[in-house]
Amino acid sequence: MSVYIVLLGPPGAGKGTQAKVVSQKMGLPHISSGDIFRENINNLTALGTLAKGYMDRGELVPDDVTIAMIQERLSRPDCKPGALLDGFPRTPTQAEALERILLQFMGEVAIVPYINVPEAVLVDRLTGRWTCRAGAHVFHEHFNPPQKTGICDYDGSELYQRDDDKSETVSHRIRVYLQQTLPLIEYYKTQGKLLEVDGTLPIDRVSSVLLEELSRTVTG
Numbered sequence: 001m002s003v004y005i006v007l008l009g010p011p012g013a014g015k016g017t018q019a020k021v022v023s024q025k026m027g028l029p030h031i032s033s034g035d036i037f038r039e040n041i042n043n044l045t046a047l048g049t050l051a052k053g054y055m056d057r058g059e060l061v062p063d064d065v066t067i068a069m070i071q072e073r074l075s076r077p078d079c080k081p082g083a084l085l086d087g088f089p090r091t092p093t094q095a096e097a098l099e100r101i102l103l104q105f106m107g108e109v110a111i112v113p114y115i116n117v118p119e120a121v122l123v124d125r126l127t128g129r130w131t132c133r134a135g136a137h138v139f140h141e142h143f144n145p146p147q148k149t150g151i152c153d154y155d156g157s158e159l160y161q162r163d164d165d166k167s168e169t170v171s172h173r174i175r176v177y178l179q180q181t182l183p184l185i186e187y188y189k190t191q192g193k194l195l196e197v198d199g200t201l202p203i204d205r206v207s208s209v210l211l212e213e214l215s216r217t218v219t220g
Contacts, residue, residue, distance in 0.1 A: 001107065002079075002080065002082040002102075002107040003026070003110055003218050004083055004107050004109050004110060005022070005028070005082070005112070005214065006085045006095075006109050006112045006188070007113055007115075008112060008114040008115070008184070008185065009116075009199065010115075010177045010178060011173055011177060012117065012122040012123075012174070013117045014115060014117075015086065017203060018206060018207060018210055022210060022211065022214065025211055026084070026211075030086060031073055031083045033069075033086070033087030034087055036069050037061075040069055050065055051065050051069070063093060063094060067097045067098075075105075090181070091183065095184060109188075111193055111195055113195045113197055113210055114185060114196050114197065115197050115199040115206065116196050116198065119175070119178070122170075122174050123170050126165060126174075127166065128141040128143070129162075130146070131159065131162055131165075132152035132155065132158070133157045133160060135152070135155050135157070137152050137153070139152075139153075139159060146159060197209055197213075
């Protein structure tokens with residue numbers, strides 16, 4: 001039977017890292033909504049052109065366009081054993097649409113891991129990033145500091161902090177994510193499919209907990 005997993009986690013929770021681990025270990029394609037949008041836009045598909053029109057006008061892409069992109073991606077042969085979904089669904093309405101899509105493939109969402117990290121920890125992780133102006137090398141003042149403060153180790157250029165990495169912007173992004181995702185978390189919790197994972201644990205430990213729980217769910 002096909003295995004479908006929806007992976008949730010706020011910015012800075014390490015969701016991307018864990019998605020790669022789970023995808024490789026379980027042999028499931030990692031379906032990122034961001035990648036799907038870029039693929040459709042870059043390939044000038046009808047859906048991509050439609051989505052780009054909304055984006056260029058500063059409007060949200062309607063659910064039906066996003067859902068159609070997801071449905072097309074899940075219909076490809078590599079998704080026959082299932083898929084790991086990242087970035088979709090974002091709302092209960094999209095979650096219901098996903099259920100209808102998966103019914104066509106005789107499947108359903110098996111489990112929804114949520115990598116939970118306190119807001120203060122997320123802000124600390126994300127606001128410490130500094131980027132060099134020449135080669136875009138990235139450092140972190142806590143986890144990967146440069147040898148000399150403010151100077152890139154590789155090319156000696158100045159390090160600067162992007163607007164996206166500044167405290168005010170990061171805090172806003174996290175709050176928006178948590179507010180928008182709470183209904184989806186409650187939706188899957190009500191279904192008994194939500195698995196909360198402590199994202200403050202070391203990366204390897206988060207991976208092992210995830211894989212252990214996923215394996216138990218999939219094998220029954």
